[in-house]
Structures are given as C-alpha cells and as structure tokens.
Amino acid sequence: xxxxxxxxxxxLKIGAFxxxxxxxxxxxxxxxxxxxxxxxxxxxxxxIVAIAEMTPGPIAVNSSTFVGYKAGAVAGSAVAxxxxxxxxxxxxxxxxxxxxKFKHLNQVNRIIKGIRPAVLGLIAAACIKIAWASIVDxxxxxxxxxxxxxxxxxxxxxxxxxxxxxxxxxVFYGVI
Amino acid sequence: MLMDIFLTxxxxxxxxxxxxxxxxxxxxxxxxxxxxxxxxxxxxxxIAVTNSLPGPLAINCATFVGYKTAGYAGAAAAAxxxxxxxFLIILVxxxxxxxxxxxxxVEHIFSGIRPAVVALIAYALFKLVKSMGVxxxxxxxxxxxxxxxxxxxxxxxxxxxxxxxxxxxxYRKEEKQ
Numbered sequence: 001x002x003x004x005x006x007x008x009x010x011x012l013k014i015g016a017f018x019x020x021x022x023x024x025x026x027x028x029x030x031x032x033x034x035x036x037x038x039x040x041x042x043x044x045x046x047x048i049v050a051i052a053e054m055t056p057g058p059i060a061v062n063s064s065t066f067v068g069y070k071a072g073a074v075a076g077s078a079v080a081x082x083x084x085x086x087x088x089x090x091x092x093x094x095x096x097x098x099x100x101k102f103k104h105l106n107q108v109n110r111i112i113k114g115i116r117p118a119v120l121g122l123i124a125a126a127c128i129k130i131a132w133a134s135i136v137d138x139x140x141x142x143x144x145x146x147x148x149x150x151x152x153x154x155x156x157x158x159x160x161x162x163x164x165x166x167x168x169x170x171v172f173y174g175v176i
Numbered sequence: 177m178l179m180d181i182f183l184t185x186x187x188x189x190x191x192x193x194x195x196x197x198x199x200x201x202x203x204x205x206x207x208x209x210x211x212x213x214x215x216x217x218x219x220x221x222x223i224a225v226t227n228s229l230p231g232p233l234a235i236n237c238a239t240f241v242g243y244k245t246a247g248y249a250g251a252a253a254a255a256x257x258x259x260x261x262x263f264l265i266i267l268v269x270x271x272x273x274x275x276x277x278x279x280x281x282v283e284h285i286f287s288g289i290r291p292a293v294v295a296l297i298a299y300a301l302f303k304l305v306k307s308m309g310v311x312x313x314x315x316x317x318x319x320x321x322x323x324x325x326x327x328x329x330x331x332x333x334x335x336x337x338x339x340x341x342x343x344x345x346x347y348r349k350e351e352k353q
Contacts, residue, residue, distance in 0.1 A: 017333045018230045023300055027332045050289045056193050057262020058232030065263050069270035081263050088231020089255045092239035112228040114343015117314035121321025122332050127297040134290030143288055147295035158296055162289055169288015
C-alpha cells in the first residue's frame, strides 16, 4: 500500500511539472524514476519511450502506465497514470472555468516565457542522457544519423523510422 | 451527451499516434466540424491556453472542450475518454513485454531502435528551437538548464521554477523599457 502511495505521489509530482508536453517529461521521469527510485533501468526506459512513440496517446501517459506496471503491476499502472494526469486535468479545468480572467494575466505569460526555453534545456538533457545509454558503438551512431536524416530531409513518418531501425538492428547486431 | 463526449475523445485517443500536435487537427475535425461543440476561434483559443499548462496537450484540450460543452461532468468524461485508450493499450503491452524481451531477436531489434529514439528526440528538439525563435536571452536559459542538469545534477523541477521566476522578473523589466 505504501509502495502504491509512493508511486502515486512521484507521478503526481511529475505531472504537475510536465510543461511543454511530450519529451520534457522524459527529464522528470529520468530523475524521479530511474535515478531516485530505481523502478526501471535506463535501457528499459528507452524501450518504453520507443513503444510510446509507436502507440496512441501522449508520451507522458504511456510511459507512466508502463513504469507503474513495472513497479506495481496493474494497480501500479492505474495509480501512476492517475497521478500523472490529475494535476494537469485540475489546472485545465480551473483555467476553463475562469478562462476570461486568465486570458489577460500578464504574470502568467511572463512565467511561461521563462519556462519555454527551460523546456528545451530539459529535452536536450534527456536526449543526451538517453544517447549515452543507448548509442554504444559505431553501428548505433549510423542508425541515429540515418534516422535523423530520414525524418528531417525525407519526411519519413516516425513510426516507419522506428520499424526500419528495428530491421537495421537485426541486420547490424544479429547478421553482421 | 456525456457518453457522446466520452466516446468522441476515446476515439480521438485511440487513433492518434505521436501525441501532442498530431492530435490537434483530429480533435478540431471532430469537435468543431463534426459535433459543433465549439467554434473555430474558441477552439484555437483553447489550444493557446492549454498549451502553456503542465500536462499532455491532448488531455488538457479534452478537459477544456469537455467543460465548455457540458460543465464539470463533461470535463471528466472528456479527460477519461482521452486517457483510457493509451492506458489500456500500454497495459496490455506491458503485461506481455517481459516475456518477449528475453528473446535474442527482440533484443537485436531494440538495439537498433534505441539509437533511433535518440534521433527522434533530437529532431523534436531541433524543430522546437526553430519554432521558439532564438534570441540571446532565451537560448541562455536553455543552455543554463542543460548544464545545471548534466553537470551539477540539478532536479529538473528546480530549473523549471528558477526559469519561471526569472521570466516573471526579467520580462517585466523588458516591458517597462
């Protein structure tokens, strides 16, 4: 029971600060879940991010459900998912109710203006940490470069890019 | 009505891979064009507001649309509908993941996928930097956060709070000038 409560509180905290959507939450999960709690390993985390990329729904919700399951089975996944969305839903509701007042709040706009560039720093940090754990040799560098060029210049759909990199993985690590 | 809201967002949540901005045109089509729960302008306003709040954009947007359509119960129905599909899908995957992860071929596949995930995140970052409109002040915020986390092991939340406070302070001065 205390384990579930801890899981809930950790994800409540992650949800409360998940500004900038999507990838910024990765930095929070890295800190809270991998470094502080040890519920999953860095490699497992990257696998979860990969699966989240290929399945419907926000990355924050997908990864919370997954980590919650690893830490506390079905009850854990429910608790973690509820935790991560509770504060965002509550704040969104408050803003919807008092919408016309919020619209012109200068202070809020200035805070957001400060947080936006911070989110880029968070994503960059998460990206470097993930790269450190997942690009282990020259083959990995090649796959990463091909993927980047593929989604940037050739406008390949990210899901296709992930599937193609899985094929490359089998070829590079299984066949060669 | 509530059931309709729930099912609409359940459907949106079930078919939008990639999250965030990929969801917006689909939400717009369903909510503005098909169901006519919100006007075009009201919808765009809702994006502008919910985009700056913490939490996944799609869920924040669902809460907003749900409230505008049917009050508190509508917000709850919409949020639940938006969260439930990804929760159920990931739960099923998580249950079976441990058993096939041991397979050597699956391990090879993921050895290839992990570097690709790095590239996808790097590309998302690249697009965000372009859309932010870089100036010396905001890019120094970004670099400071990066260094504080990587070199000094700062908690991400601490860096968010510091940057929010700095924004409140610095941009006030800018407005006065």
